[in-house]
Amino acid sequence: MWLILIIWIVVIFIATIFISQYIKMQKREDVAIAFFILFITMSQILAAKIGDFSIGDFEITAPVAVLIFPFTFQITDMVNENFGQRKTHRMIFIAFTTQILMTSFIWFSIEIPGGPYWSSEAQGYWLEFLGSTVRIIVASWIAFLITENLDAVLFAKLKKFTKNKNLWIRNVFSDVPTLALDSLIFVTIAFIGEFPIWPVIWGQILTKWFFGVLDTPFMYLSRGIINEKINLLGGLFTRKEDQ
Numbered sequence: 001m002w003l004i005l006i007i008w009i010v011v012i013f014i015a016t017i018f019i020s021q022y023i024k025m026q027k028r029e030d031v032a033i034a035f036f037i038l039f040i041t042m043s044q045i046l047a048a049k050i051g052d053f054s055i056g057d058f059e060i061t062a063p064v065a066v067l068i069f070p071f072t073f074q075i076t077d078m079v080n081e082n083f084g085q086r087k088t089h090r091m092i093f094i095a096f097t098t099q100i101l102m103t104s105f106i107w108f109s110i111e112i113p114g115g116p117y118w119s120s121e122a123q124g125y126w127l128e129f130l131g132s133t134v135r136i137i138v139a140s141w142i143a144f145l146i147t148e149n150l151d152a153v154l155f156a157k158l159k160k161f162t163k164n165k166n167l168w169i170r171n172v173f174s175d176v177p178t179l180a181l182d183s184l185i186f187v188t189i190a191f192i193g194e195f196p197i198w199p200v201i202w203g204q205i206l207t208k209w210f211f212g213v214l215d216t217p218f219m220y221l222s223r224g225i226i227n228e229k230i231n232l233l234g235g236l237f238t239r240k241e242d243q
Helices: 002-026 030-046 069-083 085-111 120-161 167-191 198-214 216-226
Strands: 050-055 058-063
Touching: 002 030, 002 069, 002 216, 030 069, 030 085, 030 120, 050 198, 058 198, 069 085, 069 120, 069 167, 069 198, 069 216, 085 120, 120 167, 167 198, 167 216, 198 216
Parallel strands: none
Antiparallel strands: 050 058
16 A cells, blocks of 8 residues: 555646646646546546555555546646636536536447457446446535536635635635535435445545545645746746747
């Protein structure tokens, strides 16, 4: 688990630098949207697997997607911080549209008969995995639309309340309640009737909170890069008119 945690930190570190440097140089949120869609898509696929997470003597059971999904809220906060609530809602809508298309493509793959070299056993595995993914994606749609938009609203209100100070307050207190609500909605719809859901709900909430709070330093890293206090990638994304 420690190796996974280290790799997670490295991945989020690289993604944060890349997105922030692009925002600083291009003054646009399109790369943030691309990463947001990537993390949302992978979260929905990985949510099909329920994993056991352990750090020392502490063990919980939760969908593997908890490793990725909290970072979508960080990207929401990054866009909200730099471009405002309206563009954050637009990003969420764009991502939601892509997930509808993804579900259609998954359905195509299930319904199209396998070729002569595609065994019935392989078709069974395919149906078992991707068939459950469709239900998971529908659950994710509902949770996603409610909690991501709520996070955008809370972040904007907390930013106004704190007068643009104390970044950690709006980052943590917009993410913590919405991540908990997301777990409650998602796990209930996706897995009810399959197995006892409350251990999974609590496991997902605790894991999301852990990674959600852990991403706070990355928000400060992002702000430092965008405000030109930190320069790690040089002029990689410099526009021609700025050269």
